[in-house]
Amino acid sequence: MSKRGELRRSQLLAAAANRFWQFGYGSTSLADIAKDADVPIGNVYYYFRTKQEIACGVADIFVDETQLMLEEICEVEADPRRRIIALLRRLSQSSRSRVERGCPIALSVRDFRTEAPAASARAAESFELLTGFIGRELQRTGSRPSIALSKAREIIVEWQGGISLAHALGDATILAESFRRAEQRLVQTG
Secondary structure: OOHHHHHHHHHHHHHHHHHHHHHOOOOOOHHHHHHHHOOOHHHHHHHOOOHHHHHHHHHHHHHHHHHHHHHHHHHHOOOHHHHHHHHHHHHHOOHHHHHHHOOHHHHHHHHHHHHOHHHHHHHHHHHHHHHHHHHHHHHHOOOOHHHHHHHHHHHHHHHHHHHHHHHHHOOHHHHHHHHHHHHHHHHHOO
């Protein structure tokens, strides 16, 4: 694919991700995506045959961005606890948009499930990557694998629960409190 083609494909995926996050998968049409991407509707089919293929592309972005974030953290931090704290701080950088709209990954997992199950499963891989990363880092601190996995899940649940409640009530303080509790759980893990 040419550079211009890659740019158009990226524009379509970015427009789709934003539309899905803002309006939901079911309420978004290919025409909406094309309009937001400033791409003629007929050209959409050159890059994607179906909305389900676009959903898979959006899910791939979630997984790729999660993997890249984890790699960047590993390059900067060697200590396992500091890596997890760095992850929590990176996740907290998007708090404002999460309070306004919810978590785009969680919404995609839910919204894609019926009409684009492969995209739903792929988006969920982002949570698997995060949980696996935290679990492995906790094991490096001496935690048993089952305890490390349980604590990793607790941290992800705290984060996602904080996003849900903060979004529902429009209160960023709730999400900030969730991040503090997640860090406290990390300190208590031995």
